[in-house]
Amino acid sequence: xxxxxxxxxxxxxxxxxxxxxxxxxxxxxxxxxxxxxxxxxxxxxxxxxxxxxxxxxxxxxxxxxxxxxxxxxxxxxxxxxxxxxxxxxxxxxxxxxxxxxxxxxxxxxxxxxxxxxxxxxxxxxxxxxxxxxxxxxxxxxxxxxxxxxxxxxxxxxxxxxxxxxxxxxxxxxxxxxxxx
Amino acid sequence: xxxxxxxxxxxxxxxxxxxxxxxxxxxxxxxxxxxxxxxxxxxxxxxxxxxxxxxxxxxxxxxxxxxxxxxxxxxxxxxxxxxxxxxxxxxxxxxxxxxxxxx
Numbered sequence: 001x002x003x004x005x006x007x008x009x010x011x012x013x014x015x016x017x018x019x020x021x022x023x024x025x026x027x028x029x030x031x032x033x034x035x036x037x038x039x040x041x042x043x044x045x046x047x048x049x050x051x052x053x054x055x056x057x058x059x060x061x062x063x064x065x066x067x068x069x070x071x072x073x074x075x076x077x078x079x080x081x082x083x084x085x086x087x088x089x090x091x092x093x094x095x096x097x098x099x100x101x102x103x104x105x106x107x108x109x110x111x112x113x114x115x116x117x118x119x120x121x122x123x124x125x126x127x128x129x130x131x132x133x134x135x136x137x138x139x140x141x142x143x144x145x146x147x148x149x150x151x152x153x154x155x156x157x158x159x160x161x162x163x164x165x166x167x168x169x170x171x172x173x174x175x176x177x178x179x180x
Numbered sequence: 181x182x183x184x185x186x187x188x189x190x191x192x193x194x195x196x197x198x199x200x201x202x203x204x205x206x207x208x209x210x211x212x213x214x215x216x217x218x219x220x221x222x223x224x225x226x227x228x229x230x231x232x233x234x235x236x237x238x239x240x241x242x243x244x245x246x247x248x249x250x251x252x253x254x255x256x257x258x259x260x261x262x263x264x265x266x267x268x269x270x271x272x273x274x275x276x277x278x279x280x281x282x283x
Contacts, residue, residue, distance in 0.1 A: 022208050034201045035194075043201065048211055055215065116197045119190075138194045167186070176186050 003067055010058045021067070022051055028140055029075045035139030036079035036131070037086075038120045046082060050075050065149060072142075072150045076132055115174075122173035130166035137163055 001009070001020070009017030029050055033043035053074050061070060123131050132151055136142045137159075142150070144159040153159055170176075204210065 019208055022211065026207055027203050030203060031198055031201055034198070038197075040200060040202050044204065044207075047207075048214060051211060052215065052218070112193070112196050115193050116200075119193050119197065138190065139198060167190070170190070171186055176189065 004063075007058070007061065007063060007067060010054070011061075013055075018051075018055065021054070025068070025071055029071060032072065032075050032135060032140045033079050035123075035135035036076065037082055038123075042082060046075065046078050049078055053078075069146065069149045072136070076136075076150070080128070080132075118174045119170065122170040125173055126166055126169055130162050130169065133159055133162040134166040134170070 001017070006017055006020065010021065026047060029047045030043050033046040033050075034040060037043055037046065050071060054071065061067070065073075123134060126134065129151070133147055136147045136150065137144070144156045144163075147153070147159045148156055151159075153162075
């Protein structure tokens with residue numbers, strides 16, 4: 001089934017088509033949402049919401065962009081909506097779920113866990129566009145051309161620049177020093 | 181912190197971080213159940229709204245009728261008061277003369 005046929009089947013509310021799309025995009029969207037919100041449970045909820053949106057509003061999908069681009073846009077918007085609402089109650093969410101799950105960590109795991117926390121904080125501190133581009137590129141390995149489509153950026157070089165600036169900012173936030 | 185090349189470092193950290201993402205095996209099944217539950221809840225809410233709309237509409241109609249009736253009555257009293265005042269007679273004289281005329 002090609003994408004056009006798949007979209008048509010989705011518009012007919014074909015449950016088999018819906019399952020195909022779900023299985024094709026579930027893990028990709030979950031990694032993307034996780035890269036944005038840094039919490040597995042929230043990411044799972046967000047992915048479910050994305051598919052509910054797909055089911056409810058597929059009739060409004062005008063096929064100007066690909067289905068993948070459309071789904072990624074929904075996921076990004078939903079993640080940012082959650083992040084904005086979370087900012088208000090951020091003070092209560094300082095406890096990291098990884099700490100709760102595995103209290104007996106080895107020294108190496110502990111270092112890695114701290115580095116991940118630093119990375120999360122560095123991503124949170126990035127300007128919105130840089131954070132989006134960084135997550136799409138590093139957490140989901142999406143090609144730069146597709147990132148430009150998803151975020152409606154003018155060109156691939158704009159994506160390159162945003163990735164470069166994001167990396168510089170993260171490097172500074174994490175106080176990273178190159179060996180060479 | 182000194183961990184060598186930043187790009188490699190970043191890739192490693194992201195890889196480790198991504199390994200924390202738990203992918204549910206039966207995600208689609210639980211999603212379908214959620215959808216079903218949500219649709220049932222939406223239908224129930226619609227029903228409740230429909231039940232609530234009818235009494236609200238009826239109450240609005242009754243209140244409107246009462247308001248109109250009340251405003252007409254007060255208009256009548258207002259016009260009697262104005263007439264009595266303009267002709268320098270008391271309201272009771274007006275009523276008395278009305279009764280006399282009718283008789």
